[in-house]
Amino acid sequence: MSGHLLExxxxxxxxxxxxxxxxxxxxxxxxxxxxxIGANGAGKSTLMRxxxxxxxxxxxxxxxxxxRIDHLDAPDILLKGVATVPEGRRLFPSLTVEENLLIGxxxxxGDGPWNLQSLYELFPILAERRHSPGTALSGGQQQMVxxxxxxxxxxxxxxxxxxxxxxxxxxxxxxxxxxxxxxAAGTSIVVVEQDIGQALKVADRVYCMAExxxxxxxxxxxxxxxxxxxxxxxxxx
Amino acid sequence: MxxxxxxxxxxxxxGLYALFAAGxxxxxxxxxxxxxxxxxxxxLSAYLILVIASAFGLHPFLAVLVAAPVxxxxxxxxxxxxxxxxxxxNLLPPLLVTFGLSVVIQNGxxxxxxxxxxxxxxxxxxxxxLQLGSLSLGIMPLLTLATAVLVIFALNRLFYTTALGRAFxxxxxxxxxxxxxxxxxxxxxxxxxxxSLVVSCIAAVYLGTRANFDPSxxxxxxxxxxxxxxxxxxxxxxxxxxxGIVIGLAQAIGAAVNPEWQxxxxxxxxxxxxxVSPRGLFPRAND
Numbered sequence: 001m002s003g004h005l006l007e008x009x010x011x012x013x014x015x016x017x018x019x020x021x022x023x024x025x026x027x028x029x030x031x032x033x034x035x036x037i038g039a040n041g042a043g044k045s046t047l048m049r050x051x052x053x054x055x056x057x058x059x060x061x062x063x064x065x066x067x068r069i070d071h072l073d074a075p076d077i078l079l080k081g082v083a084t085v086p087e088g089r090r091l092f093p094s095l096t097v098e099e100n101l102l103i104g105x106x107x108x109x110g111d112g113p114w115n116l117q118s119l120y121e122l123f124p125i126l127a128e129r130r131h132s133p134g135t136a137l138s139g140g141q142q143q144m145v146x147x148x149x150x151x152x153x154x155x156x157x158x159x160x161x162x163x164x165x166x167x168x169x170x171x172x173x174x175x176x177x178x179x180x181x182x183x184a185a186g187t188s189i190v191v192v193e194q195d196i197g198q199a200l201k202v203a204d205r206v207y208c209m210a211e212x213x214x215x216x217x218x219x220x221x222x223x224x225x226x227x228x229x230x231x232x233x234x235x236x237x
Numbered sequence: 238m239x240x241x242x243x244x245x246x247x248x249x250x251x252g253l254y255a256l257f258a259a260g261x262x263x264x265x266x267x268x269x270x271x272x273x274x275x276x277x278x279x280x281l282s283a284y285l286i287l288v289i290a291s292a293f294g295l296h297p298f299l300a301v302l303v304a305a306p307v308x309x310x311x312x313x314x315x316x317x318x319x320x321x322x323x324x325x326x327n328l329l330p331p332l333l334v335t336f337g338l339s340v341v342i343q344n345g346x347x348x349x350x351x352x353x354x355x356x357x358x359x360x361x362x363x364x365x366x367l368q369l370g371s372l373s374l375g376i377m378p379l380l381t382l383a384t385a386v387l388v389i390f391a392l393n394r395l396f397y398t399t400a401l402g403r404a405f406x407x408x409x410x411x412x413x414x415x416x417x418x419x420x421x422x423x424x425x426x427x428x429x430x431x432x433s434l435v436v437s438c439i440a441a442v443y444l445g446t447r448a449n450f451d452p453s454x455x456x457x458x459x460x461x462x463x464x465x466x467x468x469x470x471x472x473x474x475x476x477x478x479x480x481g482i483v484i485g486l487a488q489a490i491g492a493a494v495n496p497e498w499q500x501x502x503x504x505x506x507x508x509x510x511x512x513v514s515p516r517g518l519f520p521r522a523n524d
Binding site: 053094103104 | 400404406407409410411413414417418420421
């Protein structure tokens with residue numbers, strides 16, 4: 001037992017014959033926000049898909065609070081307490097904003113801090129647009145729905161894939177303003193980001209990925225600009 | 238001569254076609270599965286109702302209450318053990334499997350019940366009618382249309398006001414993201430097919446009381462159902478009701494002009510609607 005909330009050891013993943021992840025080691029402690037940065041194609045989203053059970057893990061393991069979850073199917077991983085804000089938001093077009101939020105609680109067992117009311121307090125604009133189709137909202141509002149939908153399961157770990165993708169800087173700031181409140185409610189967070197500045201601002205610790213490997217890790221204050229630059233672009237030290 | 242009576246008969250006949258089509262529409266709307274055995278499953282349900290009605294001396298309307306849960310279970314098992322394993326990006330495997338199922342059901346029924354025609358007897362209600370001025374409307378056709386409206390209303394309520402309906406729509410939109418929300422698509426599909434066969438059972442009781450049936454009539458019912466679904470717009474339940482009524486009206490009007498044109502007129506109406514509106518009358522916005 002390591003004592004970490006989420007611990008990933010030697011994780012590999014493949015798309016047919018193509019190896020996308022090479023022995024990823026990382027961990028997340030309770031109450032932490034960890035950022036995973038890296039350029040396009042670094043393997044960040046593949047890692048998210050492997051963690052959530054959307055693609056099969058090749059080897060290695062993923063432990064949640066000491067028990068293995070890497071062999072589980074996506075719905076079971078959610079039930080264990082790992083929820084996802086997927087890349088590109090992927091709201092359900094047939095569902096209204098409120099229904100998109102409610103579907104996040106589909107498999108919920110028991111209570112927790114997040115429900116429709118607390119989410120409407122976190123993102124008041126969603127209360128006004130609750131009856132609109134989810135996909136009729138602006139990109140930033142859709143991202144709020146995607147975050148809210150994931151929180152509705154009251155997860156222990158929230159995996160956010162590319163929160164800032166395609167959004168204006170002012171909107172990104174609004175979205176990231178919610179992160180400390182989510183953390184304060186007891187959810188530990190992994191944020192996958194291409195926007196290094198935003199990631200460094202919000203994270204307690206940072207991992208950098210390039211070509212399917214972790215190339216750098218540490219606390220934002222301890223990492224130099226050069227080291228991050230080299231790790232981000234896969235330049236060997 | 239096309240009279241008000243002809244039009245009313247057409248609309249009432251449309252109720253039966255809408256019932257044939259509702260189950261098909263439900264399954265297509267949720268999992269994009271075209272079930273080629275749908276007509277045969279309706280006929281199978283009619284035989285099941287016949288067996289239950291004769292074994293226990295029940296009225297067909299009561300026998301359907303026993304048959305419906307049996308068909309729900311059959312649908313659940315069929316989806317879980319057969320159809321789920323062939324669903325995917327390729328449309329061909331489910332078509333081939335349901336086509337095979339259609340052949341198996343027809344031959345199984347032929348073996349078990351012979352090619353002789355059967356009929357469900359609903360008693361005196363079959364010949365009763367309602368006189369509205371010069372119009373004489375049969376009670377059974379009225380009940381059929383009312384049931385079709387009720388079934389489609391109930392399915393719509395299920396789709397748009399319940400947690401299960403939300404899960405149906407979410408799974409239909411995006412199976413992968415639905416799994417991330419804790420939904421198990423294979424279970425959702427199994428429930429949908431079970432429900433579809435419950436609706437088939439309801440259609441079967443009206444099929445069997447309206448006219449004779451035998452093991453070979455399934456494919457023609459599938460054709461009417463398919464046309465109704467496509468006329469209405471794939472995946473739209475109220476559209477399916479409208480589609481059924483369009484075919485019923487066309488057949489009634491065709492028959493009034495020349496009795497030989499009844500079936501042809503229905504098919505021509507289908508082609509005409511497709512020419513004017515290729516996605517049907519009420520297409521879903523996101524299809």
